[in-house]
Amino acid sequence: MAYEKILLARDNGLATLTFNAPDRLNAVSRKMIAEIKTCWEELAADDSVRAVLITGAGRGFCAGADLADPDRDSGATADSGAALEKFFNPVIRAMRAIPKPIVAAVNGVAAGVGMSFALAADIAVAGKSASFLQAFARIGLLPDGGSTWFLPRLVGDQRARALAMLAPQISAEQAKEWGLIWDVVDDADLMTTATGIARKLADGPTLALARIKDALGQASGNDLGRQLDVERDFQRELGRSEDFKEGVAAFLAKRKADFKGK
Amino acid sequence: MDETPVVAALQSGVLTLTLNRPQRLNAMSHVLIEALLRELARARDDAAVRAVLLTGTGRGFCAGADLAGAGPGMVDADGKPDLGVAMDRLFNPMIRAMRALPKPIVAAVNGVAAGGGANLALACDIVLAARSARFDQAFVRISLIPDLGGTWFLPHTVGDARARALAMLGASVPAEEAHRMGMVWQVVDDAALMDEAGKIAQRLASGPTRSYAAIKDAMNRAGTNTLDRQLDLERDAQRELGRSADFKEGVAAFLAKRPANFTGN
Numbered sequence: 001m002a003y004e005k006i007l008l009a010r011d012n013g014l015a016t017l018t019f020n021a022p023d024r025l026n027a028v029s030r031k032m033i034a035e036i037k038t039c040w041e042e043l044a045a046d047d048s049v050r051a052v053l054i055t056g057a058g059r060g061f062c063a064g065a066d067l068a069d070p071d072r073d074s075g076a077t078a079d080s081g082a083a084l085e086k087f088f089n090p091v092i093r094a095m096r097a098i099p100k101p102i103v104a105a106v107n108g109v110a111a112g113v114g115m116s117f118a119l120a121a122d123i124a125v126a127g128k129s130a131s132f133l134q135a136f137a138r139i140g141l142l143p144d145g146g147s148t149w150f151l152p153r154l155v156g157d158q159r160a161r162a163l164a165m166l167a168p169q170i171s172a173e174q175a176k177e178w179g180l181i182w183d184v185v186d187d188a189d190l191m192t193t194a195t196g197i198a199r200k201l202a203d204g205p206t207l208a209l210a211r212i213k214d215a216l217g218q219a220s221g222n223d224l225g226r227q228l229d230v231e232r233d234f235q236r237e238l239g240r241s242e243d244f245k246e247g248v249a250a251f252l253a254k255r256k257a258d259f260k261g262k
Numbered sequence: 263m264d265e266t267p268v269v270a271a272l273q274s275g276v277l278t279l280t281l282n283r284p285q286r287l288n289a290m291s292h293v294l295i296e297a298l299l300r301e302l303a304r305a306r307d308d309a310a311v312r313a314v315l316l317t318g319t320g321r322g323f324c325a326g327a328d329l330a331g332a333g334p335g336m337v338d339a340d341g342k343p344d345l346g347v348a349m350d351r352l353f354n355p356m357i358r359a360m361r362a363l364p365k366p367i368v369a370a371v372n373g374v375a376a377g378g379g380a381n382l383a384l385a386c387d388i389v390l391a392a393r394s395a396r397f398d399q400a401f402v403r404i405s406l407i408p409d410l411g412g413t414w415f416l417p418h419t420v421g422d423a424r425a426r427a428l429a430m431l432g433a434s435v436p437a438e439e440a441h442r443m444g445m446v447w448q449v450v451d452d453a454a455l456m457d458e459a460g461k462i463a464q465r466l467a468s469g470p471t472r473s474y475a476a477i478k479d480a481m482n483r484a485g486t487n488t489l490d491r492q493l494d495l496e497r498d499a500q501r502e503l504g505r506s507a508d509f510k511e512g513v514a515a516f517l518a519k520r521p522a523n524f525t526g527n
Contacts, residue, residue, distance in 0.1 A: 067513055074513070081501025089493040096489060137477065139512030140524065141503050142471035142496065148480035149492035155418040156444040157481065164477045165366055165466065178444070204344040221488050 001042065005032035007057070008039055013050040013261075014195075014202040015043055022058025025109060027066035032086040040094035050261050051202035051209075052098070053194060054121060055105040056114075064112020064135055084144055088113060092146045093119040096217055099210030102199040104128045105194030106172070106181065116145025119154065119180065122213060123201075125194045126172035127187035132180065137167045151222055154180050205243035206261030267294035269319070270301050273465030274525075275306050275312035284320025290378060295352040297438025302359040312526050313467035314363070315459060316386060317370040323395060327353070329404075334473035349409060353378065357411045360385045361482055364475035366466045371395045371446070373436070381410035384419060384445060384454035387478060388466075390459045391437040392452040397445060398434040415435070418485055419445055470508040471526035 007018040017039055019026035025218070030038075043049050056062050065083075066072070073079070095102055095117075104121035111133040118124045118132070126132075136143045143151065143164050150161035155178045163170070172184045185193045199208060211234040219227055238244055244260045250257035269280040279287035279301050288294075289428070314415045318324055335399070336347045352492050359368055369386035376398040383389050385398070389452075408416065408429050416425035420443040427433065440446045448459045466474060476499040484492055503509055507527040515522035 069515055077499055078504060080504025080509070081497045084493070084497040084500055089497060107428060124399075137470060137473045138522070139516055140473045140506055140508035140510075141512075142473055142476040142480055142499050144496040144500050146489055146493055146496070148477070148496055149484050149487065149489045152418065152481055152484045156421070157415065158384065158389060158419050158447060159444050160484075161366075161477065161481055162447040164481070165469075165474050166462070217489070221303070221486070224263060234356065 001038060003035045003039065004035055005029065006035050006039060008042075010046075010049065012202070013048065014053060014198050015046075015049045015051070016053045016195075017043075018234065019054075019056045019062050021066075022056075022060070024066060024068075025060030025063035026056040026114070027063040027069075028067040028113060029066045030071040030083070030087075032066075033083070033091065037087055037091050038096070040050070040091060040098065043100070044094060044098045049100060050204075050206045051100055051198050052102045053105060053198040054102060054117065055191070055194070056107050057113060058108070058109040060113025060114075061106045061110040061130060062117055063102075064114045067139070070117055076131065078143070079097075087144055092116065092120050096213075099213065100206065101198075101209045101213065103194055103198040103201065105190055106132075107187075111135045111241055113145040113147075115145045116143070117149040122181050123197060124181040125183045125190065125197065126175065126181050126187060127190040128172055128184055129187050130172040130184075132170040132172070132175050134167050135154075137165055154178070157199070183198075205241070205257075205259045207241050207243060207248060208238050211238060266297075267291060268297040270304075272308075272311060274464060275310065276315055276392070276463045277308075277311045277313070278302070278315045278317070278460075278463075280343075281318040282314075283305030283328075284318075284322070287309060287325035287374060287376075288318040288320070288327040288379070290353075290382075291349070292316055292352060295356055298356055299352070299359060302363060305365060309526070311365060312469075312471050313365055313463045314367045315463040316367060316382075317456065318372050319460070321374040322372070322373040322379075323369075323371045324379030325374060325466040326379045326400065330482070332336055345406075347422060353410050357385050359380075361478070363420045364478065365471060366463075366474045366478070368459055368463045368466065370455050371397075372452075372455055375400060376400045376434075378410040378412075380411040381408060381415055384415040385411055387474075388462060390444045390450055390455060391440060391446045393437055393449055394452050395437040395440075396434050397437075397440045399428045400432055400434075402430060402432040405527070406480065414485075417454045419432075419443075420442055442498060468524060469525045470506070470522075472505075472506050472514060473503055474506060476503055 009016045102121040103122040104118045106126035111120045114137045176184045243259045367386040368384045369389045371391040377400040380397045
């Protein structure tokens, strides 16, 4: 489908979703979040897509919900839960459920739900000048887009509370040091690095990557006994895949594996 | 006897609670815990309190449970101590009250935080520590496990591997190291600690109180919720906050590029 507030490109198994409202630092309007939701549905249904890269056009990654959006309901009876229920939460659920790895190239500020998008990705790489901000408390809200779940798991309970309550702006370096993101690179190298990672994943053993995503998604809610069973079941399934056969053959022959995602 | 084991002072929305048994490094006697429980109930019920600051008098923050005096009913019929009684009546209600308090709690850890004292600090929402402070999971040295929530706070704060080592080795961790591990939000020069912690508490006391309460509640539940369930929780909480006066003010201030004037409503 045709999008206006985002760009979607496909290149040989790798899809790139670009938030595209650069004059608003890619703040999320109603129109944009509706398009993002449709886009994830499209990507989930497209078997030719084996990895997704998300990034922002222009100076920002995503400045969070657009408070100046003319479509935003700001009346006295406005329901700020409704937009989460209808759009934002389905997007976060879709990002975690899609059986394909997601790489975020955080090219600038990631604020509010924009930061949640980066944290919901599987692997986030940021440019040195990027920054992260749980802006919600500054306007009397709590972090959403799953951030109240992501933060304590990524940085621990103490830092999570401070990040949510004090809403400080965090540098990319600090975010890496705390484990919020995977890596920081020079701004000029960001797209090359992130695309390189996404390309490697798109050419990788897609089924295994999907089961890794699923298992890690379950890990914090499982006890170890249950998780060992999950690993057993997934390993059994992966052991029957073509990519496993190819991976072992390539390993034994000391050649590079040629995975098909099957 | 201690005259005032906890000194309480309310100023501009900040209720400062100072553990006040300096001769015992503020070790927690039963009387001290009872006083803390009373003050936490007041903090909950008094709308004038919008943030709590917890600290200690003298060299220590809190040296843990005061082992010098066992209370009545804390010895079994066979003469062996029943530590569970004090946990049930005093320590656990205190930790639960701190986590359930719908207002932020800042800890200013001014010196050693040992045993239950370390976990008393970790039960706070935001921990500042003086450079000379230490966090000491001393329990194993007297053949106990970390209590006052320590076995929950540690893995949720520093990760499983470090948590096991801290608990089993009974390691004493200097403030800087605790900061690197994520137990402490900020390390401050000793002389500047109360100033800095006071500023943060004051800022929180002037902030969107209901937002902080919702953040606390969400973080309390995050550890056991699935992401799916947590997204529903965020939706419900955001719906409620979206109707608050502070949200209206926050958005208006953001759009007008001026500082918000939150009232806690």
